[in-house]
Amino acid sequence: MGTPAGGAAAPAPAPVLTELFDMSGTTALVTGAASGLGRAFAEVLVGVGAHVVAADLDERRLERAGKELAEAAEAGGSIECVTLDVRQADAVDAVFDDVVARTGRLDAVFANAGIALGKGPGEPAGYLENFDLGGWATLLDVNLNGVLHTIRAAARHMKPRGSGSIVLTASTAGLRVDPLVPYSYVAAKAAVVNLTHQAAIDLARWGVRVNAIAPGPFRTSIGGEGPMDRAAEEMWSSMTAMRRIGDPREIRGLALLLASRAGSYLTGGVYVIDGGQTLQAPALRLDGPAAP
Numbered sequence: 001m002g003t004p005a006g007g008a009a010a011p012a013p014a015p016v017l018t019e020l021f022d023m024s025g026t027t028a029l030v031t032g033a034a035s036g037l038g039r040a041f042a043e044v045l046v047g048v049g050a051h052v053v054a055a056d057l058d059e060r061r062l063e064r065a066g067k068e069l070a071e072a073a074e075a076g077g078s079i080e081c082v083t084l085d086v087r088q089a090d091a092v093d094a095v096f097d098d099v100v101a102r103t104g105r106l107d108a109v110f111a112n113a114g115i116a117l118g119k120g121p122g123e124p125a126g127y128l129e130n131f132d133l134g135g136w137a138t139l140l141d142v143n144l145n146g147v148l149h150t151i152r153a154a155a156r157h158m159k160p161r162g163s164g165s166i167v168l169t170a171s172t173a174g175l176r177v178d179p180l181v182p183y184s185y186v187a188a189k190a191a192v193v194n195l196t197h198q199a200a201i202d203l204a205r206w207g208v209r210v211n212a213i214a215p216g217p218f219r220t221s222i223g224g225e226g227p228m229d230r231a232a233e234e235m236w237s238s239m240t241a242m243r244r245i246g247d248p249r250e251i252r253g254l255a256l257l258l259a260s261r262a263g264s265y266l267t268g269g270v271y272v273i274d275g276g277q278t279l280q281a282p283a284l285r286l287d288g289p290a291a292p
């Protein structure tokens, strides 16, 4: 930390904050870290002193994010960037092996990389009998298989050490109907919720905690790079009790709670962070005939 203008040294953090949230000396790995929520996860971890491995498929965006994240580093935190496609199980294993070989540990893993693809059943292209099976397979490969590859690799290294925190990114669309997103997305995210529960009971015996974050609408690049169009932002905002979509920085506190010692008794949980979206009935915006 710097010295404030005037010369007085910045006050040391309260001991309780250090005890709960300091992650100096730990190693964390985040997939999908070049953008959006994953970037926010990496930012908070590097800010509390972790060595963060930021993994992403998009080399160009990852390089840019890596530079910015290095500036957010505090308390000895550091960042390295690794180009990785989570669909490739062998490549995921190789990255984890390399990280543990070099840093000697693995404390927190965020299985976060994900994509959005295709239409929901509110539109003809998203009707059950119409949607493209190629798109279904592509989405499940990233949003479900990619998550599985990541948490398996994490478990392999965390179990022998008897500790670790694994956090999966689910979605409110994995918890209830959402006609705005495709079948593939709701199926993958519902599966991520159950993977979380299953892995939590499996790995608790070895001191490894497993939780999921289920975000509502956040302003990220999942719908494409560049700012979200106004109509889309208004529509998603109207679905939350807070009448706005989330800024990715607003997910940092929950991420840190789950990754740090503050979350030492949390496992098997699915934590909704959605500005009150799920307090409201889902918006069933489905055109078409009335039911007979």
Ligand SMILES: NC(=O)c1ccc[n+]([C@@H]2O[C@H](COP(=O)([O-])OP(=O)(O)OC[C@H]3O[C@@H](n4cnc5c(N)ncnc54)[C@H](O)[C@@H]3O)[C@@H](O)[C@H]2O)c1
Pocket (backbone or CB within 6 Å): 031, 032, 033, 034, 035, 036, 037, 038, 055, 056, 057, 058, 061, 084, 085, 086, 087, 112, 113, 114, 115, 142, 146, 169, 170, 171, 172, 214, 215, 216, 217, 218, 219, 220, 221, 222, 223
């Ligand atoms: N933004 C939202 O409103 C929202 C809501 C609920 C859940 N989520 C989930 O949050 C997670 C992060 O999404 P986001 O909104 O930050 O989107 P984003 O597009 O901003 O970031 C996702 C990142 O994942 C990377 N990625 C995609 N495929 C990959 C692969 N095969 N291997 C490695 N990296 C890959 C992308 O390059 C990108 O950097 C996803 O799992 C998404 O489903 C997002």
